[in-house]
Amino acid sequence: MxxxxxxxxxxxxxxxxxxxxxxxxxxxxxxxxxxxxxxxxxxxxxxxxxxxxxxxxxxxxxxxxxxxxxxxxxxxxxxxxxxxxxxxxxxxxxxxxxxxxxxxxxxxxxxxxxxxxxxxxxxxxxxxxxxxxxxxxxxxxxxxxxxxxxxxxxxxxxxxxxxxxxxxxxxxxxxMKTLPERQLINGLVDAWVHVCEQYITVPTGNMVQEGYAETLLKNLLVLGANFTQRDDNWHANLMWTANQALNGFLGSGVPHDWASHMMGHELTALWKVDHARSLAIVQPSLLRNQIEGKRAKLEQMGRNVFALCPSDDLAERTVDAIEAFYNSLEVETRLVEHTGDKQDAIEAILEKLKAKGFTQLGENRAIDLPTIETILADAL
The missing domain is CATH 3.40.50.1970 (Rossmann fold)
Structure with a gap:
């Protein structure tokens, strides 16, 4: 640290x-x-x-x-x-x-x-x-x-x-009071994934950053659950939580992932998918694909953020809970903006990532191009 x-x-x-x-x-x-x-x-x-x-x-x-x-x-x-x-x-x-x-x-x-x-x-x-x-x-x-x-x-x-x-x-x-609901939901999801990219890696023993990440995630769960009862406090808490999610403090002294962002950016560039919604499309599939390397942290998240009971499949249930959070906000976790051949879409994304040199992603550089293809096949 x-x-x-x-x-x-x-x-x-x-x-x-x-x-x-x-x-x-x-x-x-x-x-x-x-x-x-x-x-x-x-x-x-x-x-x-x-x-x-x-x-x-x-x-x-x-x-x-x-x-x-x-x-x-x-x-x-x-x-x-x-x-x-x-x-x-x-x-x-x-x-x-x-x-x-x-x-x-x-x-x-x-x-x-x-x-x-x-x-x-x-x-x-x-x-x-x-x-x-x-x-x-x-x-x-x-x-x-x-x-x-x-x-x-x-x-x-x-x-x-x-x-x-x-x-x-x-x-x-x-x-932000006059913003369309879609933009407010995007803000919630974007802030959520920002925290996750700095949290769902491996346990670090960094009690401040890990504990603060869990607090911010719980904030966003509450804000999502109370989306239809938005008041002054709701707006203020989203504004401050989103700021704290990516102002540099949360990621100090901990490993980062950002693979969901790298893939999500290509969905936005190619099919104009809202940035936050591109992340919701990619992240659940990525977490399921990388679940063994991230199992300990997902279990920690399941206990401390979602209050899930311990079990052998706690990590899997945590990913399900993340996806359910997106679904509760009516955010798609599959790509609907592209209606053509799925393999053609995957190849287009892989070509963009290769051109940028993004061929080994994630906190352990373990997400290579064949792995990205597998993740996208599930996400798209």
Whole structure:
């Protein structure tokens, strides 16, 4: 249990905290506000941000899509150069924030922005970034990771650099009250799998991280069970739980998996499956395939999260309970977006993973291409 941990993002949590933007962004900054499809103009968030920035010089860039694309964010990069932007403010969920992170790093590069993804560009600086979170799910508001899609080639890949960790994040639960139910469910599922990827590996003896992971998972179970009785506390608890699931602390000093994410990203890139729902499709099949290596941790999860009684098949029943959790939220655990030949779909995913060098996944690098094919055959 050896690690270094720091999280420098200042969190402004609670109702009315959007006003903190006024002092969080330097008064002489030239600000670019980046957001998605315009829902923030219907729920009052845009007006609150505009009021908070009334003494700042600022521009706006809208139209960031779910699973932000290089092609869209390149237009924002052009605006950064044209207007001499010195600070970026992202308003939205993980997609908008990830897109803004891409802009913050790639805007200072003279070459192709995709170089940030391939590693041909190693940034040593980035534009400062702040966030107003409207959809809790990814934890992107206070971590150093992002995911971007290259539409031209149907590639979805992540990038990681501490330079894009937001300087501050406003987490006002009121901002999520008008979200469609589908997006709230996606947030629940995404946060759940984020915790699982850092927890369902092997027992570590790390009482803090393992115990905290179990607490977060139990939070999400309760929130799922009370989905139809959402109130202020429900929204606040989802927003904070999703943040804690992937802000860097939970994964400190423990092994990680992330194989479900690597495969799930390809479902999103190829068939536009919602990110969270791609994870629900892959994860149960992956856990069943890898059950012997993960048996001890699944049994621990069964006891401490689902309160299941001990038995020889406790690990198997725990995977069933995970799948039942998704089903209770009416989230599919099989791919329905692709209606063609299943083997063709599997081959398409395998080709994408091979091209990226993702040929040995999981905490033990035990999930090779033949294993991935088996998992996908069950999941799809």
């Amino acid at each position: 050896k690690f270094s941990y720091v999280n420098s993002t200042v969190i402004h949590f609670g109702q009315g905290q959007i006003e903190q933007i006024t002092n969080a962004i330097p008064s002489d900054a030239n600000v670019l506000v980046i957001y998605g499809g315009g829902s923030i103009k219907k729920n009052g968030v845009y007006d609150q941000v505009a009021n908070a920035l009334s003494s700042h010089k600022w521009y706006e860039f809208s139209g960031v899509e779910p699973n932000p694309t290089k092609e869209t964010m390149d237009k924002a990069i052009e605006l950064v150069a044209a207007q001499g932007i010195t600070y970026i403010l992202a308003i939205g969920g993980g997609s908008v924030i990830d897109g803004a992170k891409f802009v913050a790093a790639a805007a200072l590069h003279s070459g192709d922005s995709w170089d940030l993804i391939t590693g041909d560009y190693q940034p040593n600086s980035a534009l400062p970034l702040g966030v107003v979170l409207t959809l809790p799910a990814t934890g992107s508001e206070s971590n150093m990771a992002g995911v971007i899609t290259k539409k031209a080639t149907n590639e979805k890949q992540g990038f990681l650099t501490p330079l894009v960790r937001p300087q501050f994040a406003v987490l006002d639960p009121d901002a």
